[in-house]
Amino acid sequence: MEEDLKTSAKGQILSIRDLPTLPKVLDEVTRLVRDPSTSIEAIAKVISRDQVLSAKVLKMVNSPVYGFPGRISSIQHSLVLLGFNVIRGVIISTSVFDMMSKTMEGLWEHSVGCALATGLVARKAGLKDPEEYSVCGLLHDLGKVVAAVQLPELHKAVGEAVRERDLRWFEAEKAVLGFGHDRINAWLAQHWHLPPNIKEAMSSHHNPERAQLYPLHAAAVHVGDFIVRAFEYGSGGDDQAVPLAPQALTTLKLKLGDLDSVLDAFAANLGEVSGVNFAPEEA
Amino acid sequence: MMQKIPLALAKPGMKLAKPITKANGMPIIASGVELSESLIARLDGMGIDKIFVLGDAVAASQNPSERVARLDRLFRRLEDDPYMREVKAWLREYFTIKAAADAAVAANGAAGGQDKG
Numbered sequence: 001m002e003e004d005l006k007t008s009a010k011g012q013i014l015s016i017r018d019l020p021t022l023p024k025v026l027d028e029v030t031r032l033v034r035d036p037s038t039s040i041e042a043i044a045k046v047i048s049r050d051q052v053l054s055a056k057v058l059k060m061v062n063s064p065v066y067g068f069p070g071r072i073s074s075i076q077h078s079l080v081l082l083g084f085n086v087i088r089g090v091i092i093s094t095s096v097f098d099m100m101s102k103t104m105e106g107l108w109e110h111s112v113g114c115a116l117a118t119g120l121v122a123r124k125a126g127l128k129d130p131e132e133y134s135v136c137g138l139l140h141d142l143g144k145v146v147a148a149v150q151l152p153e154l155h156k157a158v159g160e161a162v163r164e165r166d167l168r169w170f171e172a173e174k175a176v177l178g179f180g181h182d183r184i185n186a187w188l189a190q191h192w193h194l195p196p197n198i199k200e201a202m203s204s205h206h207n208p209e210r211a212q213l214y215p216l217h218a219a220a221v222h223v224g225d226f227i228v229r230a231f232e233y234g235s236g237g238d239d240q241a242v243p244l245a246p247q248a249l250t251t252l253k254l255k256l257g258d259l260d261s262v263l264d265a266f267a268a269n270l271g272e273v274s275g276v277n278f279a280p281e282e283a
Numbered sequence: 284m285m286q287k288i289p290l291a292l293a294k295p296g297m298k299l300a301k302p303i304t305k306a307n308g309m310p311i312i313a314s315g316v317e318l319s320e321s322l323i324a325r326l327d328g329m330g331i332d333k334i335f336v337l338g339d340a341v342a343a344s345q346n347p348s349e350r351v352a353r354l355d356r357l358f359r360r361l362e363d364d365p366y367m368r369e370v371k372a373w374l375r376e377y378f379t380i381k382a383a384a385d386a387a388v389a390a391n392g393a394a395g396g397q398d399k400g
Contacts, residue, residue: 105289105333163291163327166360230374232353233344235292241357244370256373263377267345274341 009177013150013184014191022095022192025050026088030193033084043084044076047091056094057087063276064269065116065138066131067123082131085195089135092192096145103148103155109234109274111138113266116273118224120262125252127216136201136217137224139194141236143184143202144169151177162238169237170206182206208248219248227259227266233274287335293323294356301335347381350374 028046032038048054054075061078062070066086072078079087097108118137122130148155154177161172173180182203189199201217204210205225211218226244229236249255285300297318302310303326311329312322318336326334343349354375361367 106292159291168360230357231344231350232357233341235289239292239294239356240359241361241367241371243361243364243367246366256370260377267381270345271341 009151009154009179010187013146014187022092023050023053025053026091029084029088040076040079044074044079047075047079047087053091053094056098057090060090060094060276061087063112064272065112065119065134065276067119067134069272083129085198086131086135089139089194089198092194093135093138093142096142103145104235104237106235107141107144107237110228110236111141111234112273112276113228113231113233113270114138114140114221114224116224116269117227117262117266118220120265121220121223121227121252121254121259122216124258124262125216125220125254127220127252132197133201133217133220133224136198136205136221139198139202140185140205140221140225141181142188143181144237146188147173147177147181147184159237167238168240168242170242172238180206206242208245208251215251219245219251222248223252223254223259227263230263231266231270233270285335285337287333290323290326290332290334293318293326293334293336295319295323297336299334300337303331303334347378347385350378351382354378 025046029043032043032046047057057075057078058072060066061072061082062068066082068081072081075087093111097111115134115138118140119130119134122133127133157176158169158172161167161175162169165172165175167175170180170182182205185202186199188194189202194202197214197217200211200214201221204218205221208215208218208222222245225236226242228234229241232239295318299312299314299316299318302314303312304310312326314335316322354371358367358371361371
């Protein structure tokens with residue numbers, strides 16, 4: 001019975017008809033990347049053909065979230081500095097939020113804030129390629145946006161459970177749907193062929209101890225999500241702190257006190273990061 | 284600065300930036316009114332789901348005194364967990380020190396202004 005609901009909900013969520021279509025250039029680029037002889041110039045050329053998309057990508061990668069503020073002048077440059085996986089994640093998140101920006105108020109800010117915090121945590125922990133961690137933070141709640149559009153009635157019921165029973169969004173999802181956005185994230189990551197580190201961070205950010213292959217990615221996003229909630233920047237759908245898994249810090253070889261400088265940098269960069277907004281301004 | 288927020292995120296102490304009106308445009312609550320728990324509950328009862336409030340989200344997030352004031356609310360369902368009590372105490376100390384530093388800078392700034400004057 002419960003499995004039936006899950007299967008039908010999964011079908012509904014992934015029904016191609018309504019799922020946001022990703023920019024065409026992404027398919028083309030994904031094909032190109034499979035061929036190891038493809039040059040970065042060739043990939044950059046394809047992405048640059050979509051000027052609106054390129055402008056959005058450049059705006060995002062030049063924000064303090066990625067650690068090169070205002071220094072990336074072209075798509076080719078962004079691919080060299082950040083790598084294709086990061087650029088692909090940026091394209092997916094901006095495309096999805098672009099089409100669904102009004103579905104969950106505050107979730108875009110929460111996601112950008114989480115990307116900033118996650119990247120800072122990764123740098124503090126001395127991890128290689130911190131930008132890859134930032135993009136995991138950016139995508140960590142994508143399942144909430146997609147569920148809001150694909151399952152509008154259930155989404156509304158989740159919101160009501162948050163309000164009436166004082167639940168966190170994740171708890172309310174499990175109470176109403178029988179599963180959370182972590183599960184939806186895993187389906188989406190599979191569907192969009194996201195790299196396994198991003199997939200595991202998206203699906204395990206609430207339970208980083210369950211991450212099998214990329215515990216560092218899951219742990220960094222877990223801590224990033226906790227930080228953006230402590231600052232209450234944007235909204236993940238409720239106004240509560242999330243339980244912090246002590247093991248996440250152990251995995252990252254960090255102590256609570258090590259996060260003081262992360263909080264400093266987060267607060268200092270928040271103003272600039274808040275300008276990274278693709279939603280049309282509302283009067 | 285003004286921002287539109289869902290009622291779910293309204294907090295006591297926020298001030299209305301636009302009046303709340305009925306569907307026919309008749310104002311029910313004037314702009315500038317400070318929200319209280321009971322007013323928020325009443326708005327909820329009236330089926331209001333979005334409101335305009337003064338202030339900007341970034342400033343509230345960056346203000347350490349505001350962060351200290353929000354901790355009890357944020358951690359209300361985690362008080363039974365000893366580790367989360369430790370986490371909360373760490374955040375309280377961090378933001379309290381930041382707030383004191385801000386206050387000291389503000390006081391110096393005011394004194395500096397007087398010197399010049």
